[in-house]
Amino acid sequence: MATPALLDHDELLAAWCRVTPNTEFVERYRYELDELGEAVLNPSPSARRQIVLTDVYCHLTEYMGHGAAMSVAISTRSFGIRVPDVVWMPCDKWESFDRDGPVPFVPDLCVEVLLDSDRAQDIDRRIASYLEGGASEVIVVNHFGRVEFWGARGRQPTSTFGITLPLDRMYFEERDVPTILSVRC
Template structure:
């Protein structure tokens, strides 16, 4: 039996277009493609998760500009076509590709929100592939609202873009979070 092979960006794009054309798959952004072009289903986000995603999107646009987007498919070099929760990049990077297709590279900033998401199991690969694909920074909002910031040199204490996310704690599970001194949950 032939071993599966990794698809190049053209192969991934062709597989994405086939996937998007099928009515049973509904909206393309609910699926991703792994590095072999195999569809990976993502559950529809709950109302709670959608509220948090919208809040994070609004915070990014307020802090670094309106060139952010939610649930945009991006082409990674090692993990297929993935759909980060929020992406941001400068205006000139939005201009040079067909915006009906997945972004052919990874935007400068990617944000993943793990609230009621099944992405935690592949988070390390996801973060690595975003950074390998051109992201300058990846921000992860954990299941309990904690913020992790990653760059090509590893974990960071602060965003290189000056983004300081503060998700509303009422939407997160509080059981395992230690509140910062003076913070109210």
């Protein structure tokens, strides 16, 4: 059986337009496309997850300045069109493309919050695809509120950007068990 071919950027964008043409703007970003152009519907985030996403966004804008956004579709080379929870990039990069469609590249910083989402099952691929696509750093906030920083050389003890995320513990599960995240870059 032949291995299906990955879609290039233009083919992914055409598939994105077919999936989301009549979708309300807010609902559009519940959809992602895998690397073959197949639609993936993500559940709406709970209020708890939305609060944490907003908190992360606010911390990033306070620390890094203008250039952060929530739930923005981005094109990756190896994992289709994905919607990280929060992204950041310098303002000049935001001005370099048509902002009505997916970002045609991976922003400098991508954040994934794993509260009540199915993303934990593919987080390794997300991290790898963001880093392969040009992100300098990926931040993962797990179910217990533990913040992990990932760069080109794997997991890092601190943020490349010097970011700390003092998140309120009340939104996370009580006990923490080590997560198994093994990105091989």
